Amino acid sequence: LSFGPFLSKQDVKYATDALAEIAMMRHAAAVTKR
Amino acid sequence: MAERGWIEQTRVPIEPGTGLVDPEDIRKAIRPDTKLIAVTHASNVTGTVQPVREIGRSRASTASRWSWTRPIRGTSADRRAGRTSSTCSPLRVTRDCSAPAARASSTSARHREDPAPAQGRRHGIGQRAAGPARFPPDKYEPGSHNAIGIAGLAAGVAWVAEQTVEKLYEHDLDLVRTFIDGVSDVEGLIYHGPQGVRHRVGVFSVQVSGYDAHELAVILETTYGILTRPASTAHRLPMRRSAPQPVVARHV
Numbered sequence: 001l002s003f004g005p006f007l008s009k010q011d012v013k014y015a016t017d018a019l020a021e022i023a024m025m026r027h028a029a030a031v032t033k034r
Numbered sequence: 035m036a037e038r039g040w041i042e043q044t045r046v047p048i049e050p051g052t053g054l055v056d057p058e059d060i061r062k063a064i065r066p067d068t069k070l071i072a073v074t075h076a077s078n079v080t081g082t083v084q085p086v087r088e089i090g091r092s093r094a095s096t097a098s099r100w101s102w103t104r105p106i107r108g109t110s111a112d113r114r115a116g117r118t119s120s121t122c123s124p125l126r127v128t129r130d131c132s133a134p135a136a137r138a139s140s141t142s143a144r145h146r147e148d149p150a151p152a153q154g155r156r157h158g159i160g161q162r163a164a165g166p167a168r169f170p171p172d173k174y175e176p177g178s179h180n181a182i183g184i185a186g187l188a189a190g191v192a193w194v195a196e197q198t199v200e201k202l203y204e205h206d207l208d209l210v211r212t213f214i215d216g217v218s219d220v221e222g223l224i225y226h227g228p229q230g231v232r233h234r235v236g237v238f239s240v241q242v243s244g245y246d247a248h249e250l251a252v253i254l255e256t257t258y259g260i261l262t263r264p265a266s267t268a269h270r271l272p273m274r275r276s277a278p279q280p281v282v283a284r285h286v
Contacts (some may be wrong), residue, residue, distance in 0.1 A: 001237070001238050001240065001262055002236060002237040002261075003206060003209045003210070003236035003237075004236075005197070005202050005205055005229070007209060007276075009208060009209060009212045012209045012216070013215050013216060014258075014260075015133065015258075015260055016211070016212070016213055016215075016216025016217050016218075017216065018254060018257075018258040018260060019217055019223055019240060019242065019254075020216065020217065022242055022245075022254075023219065023220050023221060023223035023242045024220065024222075024224045026222060026242060026244045027221045027243070027244075030090070030243075031148070
């Protein structure tokens with residue numbers, strides 16, 4: 001991912017929330033599988 | 035050039051975790067006959083910013099020409115890199131940038147239409163050679179493809195000058211800080227390059243445990259509407275030996 005000057009902090013926060021959500025769901029799925 | 039025996043070059047190692055080069059290592063690699071020191075200033079893969087100022091201060095390096103490569107299409111890496119490369123001259127754009135497409139719009143070409151090759155038809159691959167474009171759509175397009183880029187560059191430079199580099203840098207720094215805060219301490223999520231705002235620009239390569247780059251990109255796009263570049267660059271990150279490394283080159 002890369003940021004340009006037209007992005008806002010809210011835009012970046014949206015991306016990090018998305019990544020965190022993906023990672024946490026994957027982690028939860030892996031734990032359940034075990 | 036090295037393969038052809040025209041030059042000798044020394045690839046200077048980088049610190050695996052951050053992708054940073056030690057200016058002292060560059061200094062040690064410089065010989066009396068060194069002609070060029072080439073460094074990627076801001077990585078468009080990991081966001082690592084090399085200490086070009088410190089490298090440039092080296093007494094030995096002042097006797098050599100040296101350059102740092104920068105992305106040219108307005109990536110944030112390029113914009114941010116500008117904060118420390120104040121000695122870079124603005125690009126000079128001349129009319130010599132005219133593209134073959136301009137000449138391809140002549141009426142005579144209409145009567146000698148070559149079929150487009152099966153591959154690369156849509157993207158003009160194969161039309162890069164000098165001379166008129168031989169097949170559609172390029173051959174009928176007026177003007178030059180470069181004209182769009184030149185106009186965009188001029189508008190971009192004017193905008194940056196109006197905003198000021200310092201102001202843009204502060205804003206980007208804010209975004210980088212926001213990103214790092216948002217992804218830190220998330221289980222299974224890592225980003226490569228320097229772990230902090232120092233020595234980096236707002237370009238991040240991330241990995242989520244259990245997904246390869248393409249899978250992650252598809253989820254980001256289809257579920258969240260976030261477009262990324264899932265190039266298989268993970269195997270080329272700094273910790274691997276094929277990452278771009280500063281080069282010290284000499285004529286043989």
